[in-house]
Amino acid sequence: MTDTTATAPGHTALKPTPLHARHLASGARMVPYAGWDMPVEYSGINAEHLAVRSRAGVFDVSHMGEIEIAGKDALKTVQHLTSNDASRLATGQAQYSALLTPDGTFVDDILVYRMAPSHFMIVVNAANSAKAFDWISAQATTLGDAAVVDSSARYALIAVQGPAALDTVQPLTGADLGSVQPYWFTYGEVAQARALISRTGYTGEDGFEIFIPPNMAERVWQGLLQTGHAAGVVPCGLGARDTLRLEAAMRLYGQDIDDTTTPIEAGLAGIVGWDKPDFIGAAPLRAQKASGPGRRLVGLEMRDRGIARHGYAVLKDGTPVGTVTSGTQTPFLKKAIAMAYVPAPFAAPGTLVDVDVRGRVSAATVVPLPFYKRPRTV
Amino acid sequence: MAYPTDLKYTKDHEWVRLSGDTVEVGITDYAQQQLGDVVFVDLPAVGTGVTAGAAFGTIESVKAVSELFAPVTGEIVAVNERLAQAPEDVNSRPHDTWMVKIRVASGSTDGLLDNAQYEALLT
Numbered sequence: 470m471t472d473t474t475a476t477a478p479g480h481t482a483l484k485p486t487p488l489h490a491r492h493l494a495s496g497a498r499m500v501p502y503a504g505w506d507m508p509v510e511y512s513g514i515n516a517e518h519l520a521v522r523s524r525a526g527v528f529d530v531s532h533m534g535e536i537e538i539a540g541k542d543a544l545k546t547v548q549h550l551t552s553n554d555a556s557r558l559a560t561g562q563a564q565y566s567a568l569l570t571p572d573g574t575f576v577d578d579i580l581v582y583r584m585a586p587s588h589f590m591i592v593v594n595a596a597n598s599a600k601a602f603d604w605i606s607a608q609a610t611t612l613g614d615a616a617v618v619d620s621s622a623r624y625a626l627i628a629v630q631g632p633a634a635l636d637t638v639q640p641l642t643g644a645d646l647g648s649v650q651p652y653w654f655t656y657g658e659v660a661q662a663r664a665l666i667s668r669t670g671y672t673g674e675d676g677f678e679i680f681i682p683p684n685m686a687e688r689v690w691q692g693l694l695q696t697g698h699a700a701g702v703v704p705c706g707l708g709a710r711d712t713l714r715l716e717a718a719m720r721l722y723g724q725d726i727d728d729t730t731t732p733i734e735a736g737l738a739g740i741v742g743w744d745k746p747d748f749i750g751a752a753p754l755r756a757q758k759a760s761g762p763g764r765r766l767v768g769l770e771m772r773d774r775g776i777a778r779h780g781y782a783v784l785k786d787g788t789p790v791g792t793v794t795s796g797t798q799t800p801f802l803k804k805a806i807a808m809a810y811v812p813a814p815f816a817a818p819g820t821l822v823d824v825d826v827r828g829r830v831s832a833a834t835v836v837p838l839p840f841y842k843r844p845r846t847v
Numbered sequence: 848m849a850y851p852t853d854l855k856y857t858k859d860h861e862w863v864r865l866s867g868d869t870v871e872v873g874i875t876d877y878a879q880q881q882l883g884d885v886v887f888v889d890l891p892a893v894g895t896g897v898t899a900g901a902a903f904g905t906i907e908s909v910k911a912v913s914e915l916f917a918p919v920t921g922e923i924v925a926v927n928e929r930l931a932q933a934p935e936d937v938n939s940r941p942h943d944t945w946m947v948k949i950r951v952a953s954g955s956t957d958g959l960l961d962n963a964q965y966e967a968l969l970t
Binding site: 498509510513514515708711775778797798800 | 910
């Protein structure tokens with residue numbers, strides 16, 4: 470039995486997160502990911518996935534990068550560098566956005582936090598951390614008075630996701646988390662660690678992402694698992710994070726989006742600030758918006774047995790027309806789902822296509838995204 | 848863990864149970880741990896010839912696809928149909944969940960590992 474898809478361990482030293490020793494002590498299975506030695510699963514992907522959908526899970530996502538931009542011209546700089554309209558952010562608010570190339574393709578997808586009127590924090594993907602910092606730094610020098618700092622080493626990041634997230638975090642902090650709306654954040658202490666607490670996540674559930682000093686990470690992690698223990702809150706790895714985000718159709722850089730795809734093709738036109746005067750990548754995006762994209766990211770549901778996975782060809786009448794970007798057998802919906810780029814004429818829900826699953830033609834149907842939408846409660 | 852003494856093993860983490868001229872083939876506890884939750888096992892039809900060391904099927908977990916390698920040369924004489932409905936058996940009872948039975952061509956069980964040799968391989 471040999472793994473044919475997983476990446477072989479590299480020979481360069483992997484970086485440990487501040488919780489590395491905790492993961493090892495807890496018996497997590499570790500894998501290399503974007504240069505980090507990360508937990509891929511604790512109790513199993515299915516069990517962790519279902520825990521997050523029904524209760525809550527705690528994730529170490531300290532590998533994510535943080536870049537801060539501050540100074541008199543910080544807003545102007547962020548507006549030019551990112552796709553979404555950062556001027557619409559109040560202090561204490563966050564937005565999903567992107568760094569784009571001059572061609573309008575993704576350098577990275579990001580969250581932009583407005584910490585103060587002239588102070589922003591950009592959270593970038595681990596794999597893109599250095600690239601994003603270099604890109605921002607290079608651009609920022611021409612945009613006015615703003616300092617760019619890579620503050621990744623100053624934060625551990627723990628995500629608590631699931632319907633029980635609020636009840637798990639609230640006992641550990643004096644901050645009133647119930648009043649923090651989705652995509653807003655507040656400051657407070659969590660288990661005596663000073664923290665930025667953000668109502669965001671990457672699972673399709675309610676939840677929080679907690680930025681804390683690295684030396685407090687273990688204390689906060691243990692505190693969360695203790696307060697959540699009675700409710701069945703469990704530690705989770707990157708495996709469940711991936712299946713959860715895929716059910717929620719949240720895009721993954723390097724698979725669903727990259728520097729060959731645009732926000733419009735990826736179905737993310739909503740993170741483009743069309744009313745902004747100018748930003749990097751604006752002109753090609755406006756042209757593509759006017760002409761319509763040639764291809765679109767769609768959801769697929771397999772009708773035949775088999776799982777469509779990253780890189781598999783999408784076929785129409787036997788001819789390759791597109792490519793699967795992410796796919797799995799989902800633990801919660803219990804079916805094989807995937808996202809794929811297909812030509813625009815085949816992007817309508819209900820369109821019948823096939824996927825080449827390692828030489829076997831397996832039938833699939835284009836379905837609306839997301840696959841999973843959490844039940845909203847008032 | 849201690850691996851059963853009545854099984855033989857391969858470097859590719861399959862186990863083999865010898866019984867007359869046929870063998871049952873499954874994957875080891877180590878293999879299922881590495882794979883994680885198994886969701887599909889794709890096996891050849893009865894009557895298919897297999898060659899020791901060559902792929903004869905695939906096993907998919909939530910996160911990855913892996914090939915199954917034949918531990919012996921011979922012919923598939925049975926496949927475990929239950930795995931189509933209950934692939935999770937591979938995780939819960941790896942050494943009791945055979946995938947295929949192979950009628951062995953003469954002499955081709957040479958080179959399989961015993962439990963001590965296999966355990967040494969894992970450390």
